[in-house]
Amino acid sequence: EPEVTQTPSHQVTQMGQEVILRCVPISNHLYFYWYRQILGQKVEFLVSFYNNEISEKSEIFDDQFSVERPDGSNFTLKIRSTKLEDSAMYFCASKGWDRNQPQHFGDGTRLSIL
Amino acid sequence: DQQVKQNSPSLSVQEGRISILNCDYTNSMFDYFLWYKKYPAEGPTFLISISSIKDKNEDGRFTVFLNKSAKHLSLHIVPSQPGDSAVYFCAASDPNTDKLIFGTGTRLQVFP
Numbered sequence: 001e002p003e004v005t006q007t008p009s010h011q012v013t014q015m016g017q018e019v020i021l022r023c024v025p026i027s028n029h030l031y032f033y034w035y036r037q038i039l040g041q042k043v044e045f046l047v048s049f050y051n052n053e054i055s056e057k058s059e060i061f062d063d064q065f066s067v068e069r070p071d072g073s074n075f076t077l078k079i080r081s082t083k084l085e086d087s088a089m090y091f092c093a094s095k096g097w098d099r100n101q102p103q104h105f106g107d108g109t110r111l112s113i114l
Numbered sequence: 115d116q117q118v119k120q121n122s123p124s125l126s127v128q129e130g131r132i133s134i135l136n137c138d139y140t141n142s143m144f145d146y147f148l149w150y151k152k153y154p155a156e157g158p159t160f161l162i163s164i165s166s167i168k169d170k171n172e173d174g175r176f177t178v179f180l181n182k183s184a185k186h187l188s189l190h191i192v193p194s195q196p197g198d199s200a201v202y203f204c205a206a207s208d209p210n211t212d213k214l215i216f217g218t219g220t221r222l223q224v225f226p
Contacts, residue, residue, distance in 0.1 A: 004157070031212065043158065043203065045213040056211040091157050093214075099207075100146050100165050103214060105157035 002026045006092050006106035013082055014114055021077045021109045023092030032075045033093040033103060034067065036060075043091065049075065079111075087113045117141050118206050120217035127224050133191040135220050137204030140185065146207040148214070149178060149189045151200045158203055162189070194224045 005024045013019045025032050034046040047057045049067055057065075066078045075094075079086055089110050093103040119138045127133045137147075145166040150158035164171040164178045164187065171178050177190045191198055204217040 006157075033213070035214070042218050043214075043216040045215070048211065048213060056213055058213075095212075099212065100163070102148055102160040102163055104160060105150075107155070107157045 004092055004094055004104055004106035006090075006109050008109060009107065010110045010112070012112045012114065015084055016081050019079050019082055019111065021079075021090050021092075021111070023075045023077070023106055024073050025075055025092065025094030026096075026104060027073070028096065029094035029104075030097050031055075031095040031103075032067075032069070033095075034077045035091045035093065035105075036088040037091065037108075038085075038088045046077075046090075082111075082113045084113050087111055117144075118204055118215050118217040120204055120220050122220050123218070124221040124223070127194045127222065129196055129224055129226050130193045133189075133194045133198065133222055133224065135189040135191075135202050135204075135222065137187045137189075137217055138185055139187075139206050141206070142182075142185065143209050144206040144215075145209055147178070147180065147187050148205045148207070149176075150203045150205060151198075152203060152219070153200050161202075191222075194222075196224050196226060198222060199224050 007022045032049040037043045047061045048055045064080045068076050089108045091108045093105045095103045148163040149161040152158045162176045164180050180187045201219045201221050203219045205214040
């Protein structure tokens, strides 16, 4: 069964450094998302991406964050200058063309900021 | 702003019995709901969904019920199995943005 894959599984970074989290969505999906889950809290939406542009972003997704689909398969989340509070699990998700289809999630990247 | 709530943080059920997980929402505009299961160190795995034009959707041992007037949905697992032990998240799809709004999750433990 096709799945969303994320790399790396764990990233440890010094505060202030840039980090890029990578995702390979399911191949025929058109909608792409990033979510995060801070330890002990809810899974929360960051950004959605469709047709090579951001379609929606949350208030968390400030100027330090960016997303890109550099080729036909990868979908990346970049944090330019990481802060301690960026430490969380980051999940990528993708969805097919129909609105009422489920989003499928990867296993996440655990980001630890020191 | 808790638009999706799961008021039971945990549930313990004996193998073979029914597990019932509950979820409430506040926004009557929500029209598509999903349940995800999550094991430690894995991402949420899609389980079952329901559109607001239905009040029930069934897939094998899993059934989701939707009560629109009460803004309540529930997931029934019958019979429960030890492998069902996981955290279960209820989510609603925002009709304007397509983003998922998650509940806080319910940890289900199925014991032999």
